[in-house]
Amino acid sequence: MSSPLVGSSLGRAGLFSARRSASRIAHARPSALTSRARALSMPMPTTCQMRNSSHSPMGAAPSNPRKKVTLGTLNSLYRKGDPITVMTAHDFPSGHVADHAGMEVVLVGDSLAMVALGMVDTSEVALEEMLLHCRSVARATQSAFTVGDLPMGSYEISPEQALGTAIRVIKEGRMQAIKLEGGQEMAPTIRKITTAGIPVLGHVGLTPQRQNALGGFRVQGKTSESALKILRDALAVQEAGCFAMVLEAVPAEVAALITRKLSVPTIGIGAGAGCSGQVLVQTDMVGNFPPGRFLPKFVKRYGDVWSESKRAIEAYRDEVKSRQYPAPEHTYPISGEEFEAFSKAVEDV
Ligand SMILES: Nc1nc(=O)c2c([nH]1)NC[C@@H]1CN(c3ccc(C(=O)N[C@@H](CCC(=O)O)C(=O)O)cc3)CN21
Numbered sequence: 001m002s003s004p005l006v007g008s009s010l011g012r013a014g015l016f017s018a019r020r021s022a023s024r025i026a027h028a029r030p031s032a033l034t035s036r037a038r039a040l041s042m043p044m045p046t047t048c049q050m051r052n053s054s055h056s057p058m059g060a061a062p063s064n065p066r067k068k069v070t071l072g073t074l075n076s077l078y079r080k081g082d083p084i085t086v087m088t089a090h091d092f093p094s095g096h097v098a099d100h101a102g103m104e105v106v107l108v109g110d111s112l113a114m115v116a117l118g119m120v121d122t123s124e125v126a127l128e129e130m131l132l133h134c135r136s137v138a139r140a141t142q143s144a145f146t147v148g149d150l151p152m153g154s155y156e157i158s159p160e161q162a163l164g165t166a167i168r169v170i171k172e173g174r175m176q177a178i179k180l181e182g183g184q185e186m187a188p189t190i191r192k193i194t195t196a197g198i199p200v201l202g203h204v205g206l207t208p209q210r211q212n213a214l215g216g217f218r219v220q221g222k223t224s225e226s227a228l229k230i231l232r233d234a235l236a237v238q239e240a241g242c243f244a245m246v247l248e249a250v251p252a253e254v255a256a257l258i259t260r261k262l263s264v265p266t267i268g269i270g271a272g273a274g275c276s277g278q279v280l281v282q283t284d285m286v287g288n289f290p291p292g293r294f295l296p297k298f299v300k301r302y303g304d305v306w307s308e309s310k311r312a313i314e315a316y317r318d319e320v321k322s323r324q325y326p327a328p329e330h331t332y333p334i335s336g337e338e339f340e341a342f343s344k345a346v347e348d349v
């Protein structure tokens, strides 16, 4: 399902979502139009489908016709050898579009520190900040399985601290699972959280929260010894009960071999096509950043959102300056009679 679903009547899936909205409206407020549309199994006119709340400019998330993705779904994709698609999101719109574009997992990664909050690395972002972003993404994500990252400092002290944080990400962040970085040394922590019934996505290889200890964002597993260390980490994380693990910035051959040694999926980022799934940072892959920004080698830019936004905002600037915008169709009417009365009354003010 790769067609864009936002905006309904484009494509088959759009019709399905329109139909669902139509029947939902029909249940709330039956009318001749809705029952006829239902009888004909036709989508409602766009104006009716897209009624947004006047209290929220973004409106509610339009329904997504896909079935809810569960751990069972991910497991069955893994068993079939069907790559698992994972995308980061950091707010309502980015969660919404990832969900509607068919992502199986949406991750609120701590990379939001850099791509959404303008911090220089991920170590600065606070749990409270992550929770706000998790909640925004959760409101948008109807079908994808959601995972929230534990930020640096919120889980390393003890398994108890980590469980406390994980519970907050589920209860307050409204996520379905958590991610945390680390290998063998984090196994007791992962065990503690999974035993409490919270699914954990592991993260081994390059662990950006430890960039100072690693000497920067460096590719991991480039020697036999360090590749073996990643395998041991991956096995420990698997043994501790992770449902899957991110494998970041590892040579493709090493990642493929580690993937074959495991019985849970690997989600690669900069780890080649031999992983059980892939994840990218959404802002990177849609191209929502200014020209000249550094991009890790593994990023493929599938879009140019920056240019499109810039073009639109420049056009708006020009039209405001030339008074082309707003045009009459963007304004509200008043009757000639009322306006005349107002003009007269103004003279006395
Ligand atoms: N926007 C964004 N995208 C990401 O993928 C991302 C973040 N932020 N922040 C957290 C981490 C950091 N990431 C990174 C960042 C840089 C490299 C990088 O520079 N890699 C070098 C290899 C360096 C070496 O030789 O070891 C490269 O050339 O890709 C890798 C991962 C991935 N994550």
Ligand SMILES: CC(C)C(=O)C(=O)O
Pocket: 088, 108, 109, 110, 111, 112, 149, 246, 269, 279, 280, 281
């Ligand atoms: C890139 C993914 C795996 C991540 O950890 C993040 O977005 O923070």
